[in-house]
Amino acid sequence: MALHAWKRPSDPSVYGFLDVDATRALAWIEETRARTGVHVTITHLVGKAAAMALAARPDVNAIVRRGRGIWARDRIDVFFQIARDGGEDLLGALVKDADEKDPVAIATELDHLAKRVRAHRDPSLDVTSRLMERLPDALIGPAMRAAETLGYDLGLDLRRVGIPFDAFGSVMVTNVGTFGLTSALAPLVPFARTPLVITVGAIQDTPVAIDGRVEVRPVIELGVTLDHRILDGFQAGQLATRFREVIEDPSRALSA
Structure with a gap:
């Protein structure tokens, strides 16, 4: 039954x-x-930590092109997902060169971008939304795949039709804790070519072993989805180590 229940694996998550x-x-x-x-x-701190982890392993800050080649990004941009209309709509904003900005600068920039998104005053999102609304349901999927192929595989500039290049950046960050979830896993978005997605759960008081004794500490659970075509377990472990250094001691990591 199992042999006939699924097709051959095609998901690199x-x-x-x-x-x-x-x-x-x-x-x-x-x-x-x-x-x-x-x-x-x-x-904001998670986004900064992710950017610093990618800066330590620039080889994984990349895009798979035409299903075969690896194309390295020349910058580390973090896409923060933003809930709009009371959570009914999930959009986002891109903070460029996040590895070169501190969390305060990231927070300030993202606050400005989020206000525009929530007020329906983001030009690029508005153009894309209008394009999608005009398409029949049957054409939305083919249109998305066509834009993905033209933009990423062929490297064409689609900004004239309202589609910015590499709009989702190097890593996606979404806070599911705001919806009351302590943990979650998110899928890779095929048309985004983003090899890493991080979900931020709600912080909970949790028993933790500290030097052989149990203490209650605030613990955050992060869900991570990565593209196995670009990252393997060794690289993921190195990213996790650097990421943990930043979150567990931001004063030291950011000052360094």
Whole structure:
């Protein structure tokens, strides 16, 4: 029955969870808010940590082109998903060169972008939405695949028709904790060519073993989906190590 129930595997997704002690991260966020007046959150810190991890392994900051070749990105952009219309619509905004910006700059820029998205005043999203609304349902899938092929595989500039190049960047970050979820896994988006997706769960008080004794610590669970055509377990482990260093001790990692 199993032999006849599924087709041959064609999905390169690898899934995993990463539990991180958020004690120092929360203290750093509180201190940073008081010092700067900017509403920095754990999501901004996760985006920065992901960008720093990719900077440590630039070979995985890449796009699969034409199903065969690997094309390296020349910058590290982080796509933050944004809920609009009370959560009914999920869109997003791209923070470019996130590895070169601190979490305060990321938070400030993303706040500006999110306000435009939620107010329906983002030009590129508006153009794309109008295009999709005009297409019959049967043509939406072929149109998305055509735009993907023209933009990524052939490298054509589609901005004249409202489709920016590489609009989803190097990594996607989405906070599912705002919906009351402590953990989740998100799929790779085929037309985005983004090899890494991170979901941020709600922070929970959790028993943790510290130096042989049990303590209750705030722990955040991150769901990670990666493209196995670009990353393998060794590279994923190195990304996770660098990522954990930033989240578990942001003061030290960011100052360095």
